[in-house]
Each structure stands twice: as structure tokens, then as C-alpha cells.
Amino acid sequence: MFMKPAFAILFLAIACLGLPVNGGTNMTVTVRLLNEQGVLTAPQAVPVVVRTEAEWKQRLTPEQYRVTRRQGTEPPFCGVFHDHKKPGRYDCVCCGLPLFDASAKFDSGTGWPSFFQPVAPENVATRTDQSHGMDRTEILCARCHAHLGHVFEDGPKPTGLRYCLNSASLVFVPSGKPAK
Ligand SMILES: [Zn+2]
Secondary structure, three states: OOOOHHHHHHHHHHHHHOOOOOOOOOOEEEEOOEOOOOOEOOOEEEEOOOOOHHHHHHHOOHHHHHHHHOOOOOOOOOOOOOOOOOOEEEEEOOOOOEEEEHHHEEOOOOOOOEEOOOOOHHHEEEEEEOHHHOOEEEEEEOOOOOEEEEEEOOOOOOOOOEEEEOHHHEEEEEOOOOOO
16 A cells, blocks of 8 residues: 555655755754753754855864764764863854753763763754664764764663763853852
8 A cells, every 4th residue: 555645755754854964955953042041942943054065174173074974983082071071061063053061961981971861852863873783873963963973771860871972073162150
């Protein structure tokens, strides 16, 4: 039995949402941004950030480009944020979308910056990654599809998740408030 056209289009749309976008499109994605007070807004539809490879190369360092746009991984214990404990927020290095808060950071002992949850589930997309003979869940910036790292189910409470990040995918924004 064939799918009705409406279902086929819906299916196609869902399938496309899970893939990086390289062509020029006017697709939108629902994420949470920060308001002027630095508080997360309600989920809202914003345009997907799309740039050419040449534009990304111009905006990023070679290491940032290799990790975020080429699914690279930095060596453990080498990234600038693996032992970084200052209060603040970690945003996408490519598009500035708020991704993780320092309050959710923990020492996983892996040598990569690790968090038990993102600032908002909407802001981090996931995709199955079967490269290198492993079955992993890749995490990406929901707005620009920058490769961030992977998420594993061996994290601490309260989520039990370990978002394993590359420092090169992140830019740190200090909170300016004293740590509690
Ligand atoms: Zn981004």
C-alpha cells in the first residue's frame, strides 16, 4: 500500500530535518534564544544558519572548521574547556546559539568538556553516527548543524546523560555573577 501524498511529504520533511543543510534554503528550526535580560525565551522558529564551506573557513580557525564542519574530534585533555570551571555559558562557536550552562558541567574524567544537559533540548540536535565502527549519537547545533560531539547514557544524575563536547565547537560567555 502506497503512502498518501500528504504523508509522503511529511515523511520527507522529517527525514530532511535530520540532515545537514548545504544548499541555500529558507528552512527554519525551533530553538530557544536569550532575551535582553539573558533569560531563555520560549521556543521560537528561527532561520537555519546556512553558509558555504568557503564562508565557514573564513569565519573559523582551521581547528574549529575541522571539528564543527568536518565532524572532527580534538585530542582528549587538550581542549581549552576540558578543565574550565568558571560560571557562564557555552555557545556555538559557529552561530552563537546558547548550548550549555557551566552549572551542568561535570568532570567526566574523559578529557573532554562534559555536561549532563543542554540549556534547552531544542538547541541541540542529535543524529545516529555509525562511523569508526561505533554506534554513537552525534550532537549538533540545532541552528547551524555544527558538529559538537556525542551524547552517551553514562552520565550523572539527574539526567544520566553525558554530553561529550569538543572545546573547539564552543565559545565561553562569562556570566559576570559570582559563583554560588
Ligand atoms: Zn550553531
